[in-house]
Amino acid sequence: MTKRLENKVAIITGGGQGIGAAAAIRFAEEGAKVVICSRRMEPLEAVAKTIKAAGGECTPLSVDVSDETAVKQLVETTVSKYGKLDIVVNNAVLMVPGMLGSHSTKAWHQNFQVSLDGAMFLMRESYKQLKANRGAVVNISSVCGLLGSVGTAGYSAAKAAMIALTRNASIEWAPHIRVNAITPGAFLTPALEVVNPDEESQKATGKTIPLGRIGDPRECANAILFLASDEASYITGSVLPVDGGRVAELNTGSASWEE
DSSP: OOOTTTTOEEEEETTTSHHHHHHHHHHHHTTOEEEEEESOHHHHHHHHHHHHHTTOEEEEEEOOTTOHHHHHHHHHHHHHHHSOOOEEEEOOOOOOOBOGGGOOHHHHHHHHIIIIIHHHHHHHHHHHHHHHTTOEEEEEOOGGGTSOOTTBHHHHHHHHHHHHHHHHHHHHHTTTOEEEEEEEOOBOSHHHHHHSOSHHHHHHHHHTSTTSSOBOHHHHHHHHHHHHSGGGTTOOSOEEEESTTGGGOOOOOSOOOOO
16 A cells, blocks of 8 residues: 655654654654754654654754744755655744733744744745645644634734635645645643643543543644645645634533433
């Protein structure tokens, strides 16, 4: 059976942990040569070790995606090593919380520099390669880009803007490049474990989700894999919630209509 990403080359930002790491492992399992990046090398090297131990190919690179020059070098290094670039997954994120009434300008801008600016830089620098190879972009937004939440105005605005960026790019770059977005909900990642550090709090969060549990990062990675693969060849400009039904629910109270 042919692997879904055989002979493909992919860059995944924020690839050292959580959803990015899970996506890198799934891409490699499906035959892709994967370049993963974030600021810290140690977690990247751990992911690369896992991929290589399973027979895959992975290159970890320390990159600050908010730095235009560094992003340009990331693309050049990838093409120099593997000869081309087919897939970009913009997963890198920096969330700086703050209440809107007292949100500092610095913190506001920080929420955009990695999530949004970094995504735009990588899309721009990858454009020629992606066009030549009829490639795909998958941008990782968030349910926070669709729904409001207390204390995340900057992060939510950046993630909503990523959805707009996705839709604009999908129109500008059609028919040569497909551009889609994922809006993940609650997944068991290091970031979630900071606010839900124990089993009790994780179960409480799971109860707020229609499917009744927090997601496994691999479940989100499978959705990213689908949108990046040729199986999604007629899908562009889409925004796919992968959230256990979180954004589908309108809570109107606790009444039961079951007989």
